[in-house]
Amino acid sequence: MTEPLRVLVLSTSYPLRPASSCGVFVRRLVDALGAHCAATVLCPADDADEPVRATGAARLVAFRYAPRRWQGLAQSPGGVLPALRAQPALFALLPCFLVALSWSLLRLARRADVIHANWAISGALAGLLQPLHRRPIVVTLRGDDVTVAARSGLHRRLLRLAVTRASAVVCVAETMAQHLRAAMPDCAAKVRVVLNGVDAQFHAEPPVPPLRSVFVGSLIPRKGVDLLVQAFARLGEPAGLLRLVGDGPERERLEALAQTLGVRDRVEFIGQVAPEQVAGHLAASQVFVLPSHSEGRPNVLLEAMAGGTAVVATRIAGVVDTLADGEQGWLCEPGDVDSLSTALGDALQRRAERLRRVAAARRRVEAEGWTWPAAAQRYADVFAAAAGRAGVAS
Numbered sequence: 001m002t003e004p005l006r007v008l009v010l011s012t013s014y015p016l017r018p019a020s021s022c023g024v025f026v027r028r029l030v031d032a033l034g035a036h037c038a039a040t041v042l043c044p045a046d047d048a049d050e051p052v053r054a055t056g057a058a059r060l061v062a063f064r065y066a067p068r069r070w071q072g073l074a075q076s077p078g079g080v081l082p083a084l085r086a087q088p089a090l091f092a093l094l095p096c097f098l099v100a101l102s103w104s105l106l107r108l109a110r111r112a113d114v115i116h117a118n119w120a121i122s123g124a125l126a127g128l129l130q131p132l133h134r135r136p137i138v139v140t141l142r143g144d145d146v147t148v149a150a151r152s153g154l155h156r157r158l159l160r161l162a163v164t165r166a167s168a169v170v171c172v173a174e175t176m177a178q179h180l181r182a183a184m185p186d187c188a189a190k191v192r193v194v195l196n197g198v199d200a201q202f203h204a205e206p207p208v209p210p211l212r213s214v215f216v217g218s219l220i221p222r223k224g225v226d227l228l229v230q231a232f233a234r235l236g237e238p239a240g241l242l243r244l245v246g247d248g249p250e251r252e253r254l255e256a257l258a259q260t261l262g263v264r265d266r267v268e269f270i271g272q273v274a275p276e277q278v279a280g281h282l283a284a285s286q287v288f289v290l291p292s293h294s295e296g297r298p299n300v301l302l303e304a305m306a307g308g309t310a311v312v313a314t315r316i317a318g319v320v321d322t323l324a325d326g327e328q329g330w331l332c333e334p335g336d337v338d339s340l341s342t343a344l345g346d347a348l349q350r351r352a353e354r355l356r357r358v359a360a361a362r363r364r365v366e367a368e369g370w371t372w373p374a375a376a377q378r379y380a381d382v383f384a385a386a387a388g389r390a391g392v393a394s
Contacts (some may be wrong), residue, residue, distance in 0.1 A: 008112035014043035019274040032376035044074035065100035086249035109133035124158040127165025136167040136386040144294040167386035173297040175317035197372030198302035203283040211240030214285035219248030224291035231341035233261040247272040305361040328361035
């Protein structure tokens with residue numbers, strides 16, 4: 001009997017405690033991979049006093065890179081880059097962080113058949129160390145890995161290192177894969193698309209009134225929540241309530257903005273919640289709003305579609321190949337407050353049309369088979385091909 005493939009999962013964000021929401025989609029993939037592979041997860045430790053109590057079946061190794069109370073570089077809303085922008089002093093931790101990560105990676109790679117690196121920065125480090133660990137690498141690009149590289153020389157070099165040293169590169173959205181193939185045609189043959197899954201259950205729309213819109217995600221500039229607060233304020237009292245679920249460095253500025261615009265009493269700042277509580281916040285709202293400037297393929301978008309909450313989102317990569325404008329939700333132009341306000345107002349006021357698009361969105365999730373078991377099977381095929389145990393997955 002063939003032993004299961006041993007996969008070392010490298011991620012700068014991963015839930016270290018039951019209530020943690022950082023990198024929860026990586027954990028859900030790892031949990032689903034348990035049917036195919038033996039996974040070990042390597043990620044940074046955090047600054048909490050409590051011991052790590054991760055959920056899931058995989059072995060978890062959280063490496064330390066500083067005294068515990070200083071470990072704020074990773075495992076925060078949005079990940080490493082937003083943390084550095086919010087607190088430039090954290091740059092002083094980068095050398096220790098990279099050394100600790102490299103040492104842990106080399107130590108654990110000896111007992112792995114393949115390394116799965118999440119995000120370009122992890123892939124670049126794994127690629128740089130490949131002459132030492134000699135293991136095939138599968139890189140998954142998420143978030144704005146590709147879009148940031150288009151405007152930053154440093155990120156472009158990190159992305160190229162990650163892609164060129166990888167046996168396979170997985171993109172979480174078709175549009176991301178198209179952009180990557182166009183930017184690096186010499187590596188196009190190794191690019192795959194594996195869509196994330198969803199676990200949400202269907203819920204009926206809450207009774208009205210009051211109307212409620214909800215945003216779920218990190219409060220960081222890339223998410224465009226300031227535009228959402230402005231768009232909501234323009235709609236006035238008929239828009240009901242706006243609930244912001246999540247935390248991050250932008251929270252104080254957003255609270256001040258809501259106060260200035262006179263809607264602070266109608267904007268609820270919930271803070272970070274456990275992943276299992278997200279579905280409840282979606283169920284209590286008529287509309288989910290995703291005003292991001294860029295995304296990979298946001299899982300909460302799938303959760304809203306599968307669960308029965310209408311979607312208003314920006315027309316960006318990762319969204320346009322998931323949600324059809326006018327059929328399954330409302331799409332607006334990124335960075336355009338007028339467009340966002342018009343779409344949100346239309347979604348809130350036209351209940352019959354909202355229910356029609358909700359039903360169509362849920363049918364698409366079911367028809368496409370966007371589930372974690374399906375994603376795990378695709379990844380298992382890619383890992384096996386990288387390790388020489390199977391033909392290359394399509």
